[in-house]
Amino acid sequence: MRLSLLSAALLAPALASHAAEDAPLFLNASQLSIATGKPSLVLMSGASTHIPVWSLSGGTEGQSVCGVVTGLPNDCGGVRVEITVTSTDTETSPAFEDVYRVHLSQMIEGAPFTARHLQGDPVRTTLPAGPLHSRSIVLNAYYKVQPGAPLCVRIQREPGDPADTFTRPMGLAAVKITPVKAPAAPFVVQDVPGYNSWPMLQAMGDKLVCVYTRGSGHTIGEDARATYARTSTDGGKTWTPETTVANSPGYGDVPVGKGLDSTGALLAWVRRVGKEWHQDLYRSTDGVNFTLVTTPTLDPRPVQITDIFSVPTVGLMALWFAGDYGDQGPTHSWGKLTSTDDGKTWTQTTIESGLTKAQWPTEPSAVYLGEGRILAIGRTESGAPTTERAQFQMTSTDHGKTWKREQTNITNVLISTPSLILDAKTGLLSNYYYQRGQAGVLWRRLVKPESVFEHPLRWPAPEAVAAGSDSTIDAGNVNATVIGDTHYLSYYSGKAPNTAVQVSVLKAPAGEAK
Template identity: 70%
Template structure:
């Protein structure tokens, strides 16, 4: 998240309220709930790696001390230490304030930063809680002398009373850092946070319960999920089950069997509603052949098989079903192989004009490399023929090349334009979109797998982001789960009124469970 404002007004205001006073490096003694941040000025930080310079960035009579971070030399970073927080602090978020006085500054360029965090915990090496942050790409302001506040980390769990080391590094070696001139780091802000709300349990017990799909039918939640012996899709023991809730996820009915095909593994892969409000559920059936079965239910208990479409291109997966005017029902699909570099990957749409009984397959892109392949996409219809979809990336590593894709259409899904986004806090993170009818805001939910183990949300005005895929606001953490990479993940969201419900699975093989996080729908700024 960036908030560009005039450097003259911003930094003078900070000086007026003592924002650069050295006492700001001391942590507040009151409760975390007041959210009082701790600040480190440039003068309170020192060189960690490379040879950055502590300089005065000046304009007229205004002189601001900053660390000058090169746009061409990699490996430059500075660090500082803040004192530990009290026991009611569960985590911190870290922001930086940067600026530039270079005349070449323009919103045509972007730069990239990351934060390294660690804690000095008693009885352990100070490297024990080392954390390497995700790269964060932001667009420069339209002119020099503007300040940007950039959120580098939204939720780093901390131990109470242990000092926190903060190291900020610019990444000019990242392909997205296109501004070759220096930038100035003026301030680091560390804000204490409370613990995340605990999710509600849908299914917990022996077995690998995974890949849930969550759908609201009126005031009823229907959660479907697949259970097997491990992270496998083709074992005969894997079947699909369903539970329903009429109290917004607090309690659930006993599970019922949706699909248990002899000789096949059944996996939930997509959900939606037909024109009558009945729930549709895509189930991938893998055995000697690879099929996708579409089920329909009016109560979330009894499911009827209504279609097994034959397709020229066999998808890995068909995702959520949405309604598109003049078209009917639409679902996105993708095909290829997760482990193959390509170029043999593809994606496209399926459309139905008879409530899912028959489907037409359309190939949007083919012969893609793995780096350009959007997988497990989620889409929303925005109106006036416009659709917006977000796709998962299968790229690993920790650079801006590992970012979700945005695909947009202006002709009811006949043609699409695909672009990379600035959403890089992802690890094989499946997106799930909700468009709020009342506010018009778009929420993108996804689970960041691996060492983070966090369910995240980004909220944006879709009309703004439609043509600016690199300008998604920063994420917020919604819930936490397992940090074992493949034993947690796969967010799938729905809504009832002004509440969003996001299902995901979490645990440690051979036993994982299905959870649902409940969060208020985002509200438009007044």
């Protein structure tokens, strides 16, 4: 990334006075310099108002501008980056979208200024009702920082992205950088030597039950891998001794889904992989002792069966997906399982088949909203650095008989398994997911379900609720549950061969959401 050293030197004292804790720092257009391409610094005018902006093309790729921010407070753990854009073009309307991303790095003493570079994810937004309107767009809600070190910010429009449909220039007026305190540290469920991973967390009354697995690495079929459980009655601070759920000779046992039956007993799907591939359902009334309920014969054979939830007039329901993570397709499918006898028997239904990898929703999480409506979010397996790498939203209005799958605007993902919680008191929906890789952040997007049920591109910006390892496959897979007004989020974090199962705790959201 090319930076203007003169601009950086001039900018530093100008922003130093804005370094109070949590006070936002700003870069206006005159404090930014050309980084790549040939964007132009112009005035966008309306009547007697003239706004200096960087004009970023809607047709020419590779245009970006940059600046340097100093004076981050000593107690901040990260920063949130937003931009303000506007346009005077008469074609501006909500029929179009544009796409931006931010590049971030820090100038750390004794290290190259490229060492902490993060290429942000593309963010798509709908244009406003007409020209002269301004938009604030969150490009990154939490970038981990070292306080005191200069922060390099580069803003780039992405006219080559398939979601950027507005071919006219857009004006970048300002960049807002807000220092954010680090999320609270999590509690540890299990951190003995080994690859403690893939937890499932379920509330049973006031008790938390965490079902997880341990092996020697990021593998699912090794004989050394077994599934265990621990319980907590003090909100995750302490946990009972580990008990064994499943340790099948010649197989690896991995929990993949959880839920409750009509009596309040815990149900846990455990994938058993060895010379064959099975999905075993276990039941427990205390979170300590588990009994095998059934091993259904299923075709197509699921990769996983995910969390169990209750649907009126149907019974228990769980979503599944089938295929191969390494196959581009079109061989992939997903569907539902239903049970009318508390999980003793299951009926399998395929919802979609013949999908390509890019179309395939994996590891879904679902909630019943009432009046026959179900909303599910699925992980994407796409690795594209565009808005095509986004979570899927699947909805049903008839108790799961028929479904519609659409792409969302949730693009800050990397093999990010979702977990949904619908709060009964407020009706607010929390979508939790861990962005693996360099970001290493557990996010929440909070929304009123009715605002996105038919509009999957309207999910609001995320907030960071936990931070973990940036070792790509050695952290992630959040699974959430709720007790009263508190959300509990289990995930794993570390670096192979040793990772830990952790639980983050936060208050359920209150009040309004978008």
